[in-house]
Amino acid sequence: MQEHATITLLANCGVLIRRGNVRILVDGLYSDRNHPFSLVPPALKNSLMAGEKPIGEINYVMFTHGHPDHFGIRATSQFLAANKVRGLLMPTDNSEPWMANRTRMMREWLDEHPQPVHYLDLPQGAAQNLKLEPGVEVTVFNSGHQGAHLKHNSNYVLLLRLDGINILITGDAYYSPTMFGRMLEGTPVDAMLINPLFFQQPKGVQVVNEVVKPRILVLYHLPFADNDKFGTRRMADRQAERHSREAYEIHVLRESLQTVDVPKTLGRILR
Numbered sequence: 001m002q003e004h005a006t007i008t009l010l011a012n013c014g015v016l017i018r019r020g021n022v023r024i025l026v027d028g029l030y031s032d033r034n035h036p037f038s039l040v041p042p043a044l045k046n047s048l049m050a051g052e053k054p055i056g057e058i059n060y061v062m063f064t065h066g067h068p069d070h071f072g073i074r075a076t077s078q079f080l081a082a083n084k085v086r087g088l089l090m091p092t093d094n095s096e097p098w099m100a101n102r103t104r105m106m107r108e109w110l111d112e113h114p115q116p117v118h119y120l121d122l123p124q125g126a127a128q129n130l131k132l133e134p135g136v137e138v139t140v141f142n143s144g145h146q147g148a149h150l151k152h153n154s155n156y157v158l159l160l161r162l163d164g165i166n167i168l169i170t171g172d173a174y175y176s177p178t179m180f181g182r183m184l185e186g187t188p189v190d191a192m193l194i195n196p197l198f199f200q201q202p203k204g205v206q207v208v209n210e211v212v213k214p215r216i217l218v219l220y221h222l223p224f225a226d227n228d229k230f231g232t233r234r235m236a237d238r239q240a241e242r243h244s245r246e247a248y249e250i251h252v253l254r255e256s257l258q259t260v261d262v263p264k265t266l267g268r269i270l271r
């Protein structure tokens, strides 16, 4: 096994996690409408759908939650019809009629096109551990969603345990230090992915600095430059600057195919 994992941005929250021969796509098959976020560039999306380079074959497809900027029924069903995966983590969410409807539609498709699916159906605050294959485990934790009007929606924080490298993917998680502490129970985190709204909150900073204490912090869920209506990229850059003296290294995922390396051991060479 190689001594590192990599995190590669497709667009928005869509990331490819690679560890040896295991390739996991998280939030990479999302809707192309009903949200203001950037889409996977067409050429890259075509190669993703075809299982071709530079993305290549995907072994596991996972989602943090069912919002259209993270998950799309059409993109997911098209992908699964054309590509064979070893596992699919599919959140369910019946907290509101429109989310329940999305859950039901995807489930109907999956009933007709059987897949190795693990439905995620936990109350907020609950966790579940899934052993997917030797060296590949994921703990899922329903943290609830950020934002007062969305807090009833599910959001599954994914703790990927990949043969000695732990990667924590938060999606649009609510930033509760107590919940994150309970979920991790002291598990060391090599890399943590958060969005800038998480990091803008004092509680979010507390989760990162005092609870998770990752070696590498990755800011994601940014629009591309041509679509940055709310100055989110600048916000992320300012956050990276503000926290540049923390113990972790910070990366801002800005561009398609940008890759962050996550080495296995603590002993990094000082630059």
Ligand SMILES: [Zn+2]
Pocket (backbone or CB within 6 Å): 065, 067, 070, 145, 172
């Ligand atoms: Zn969301």
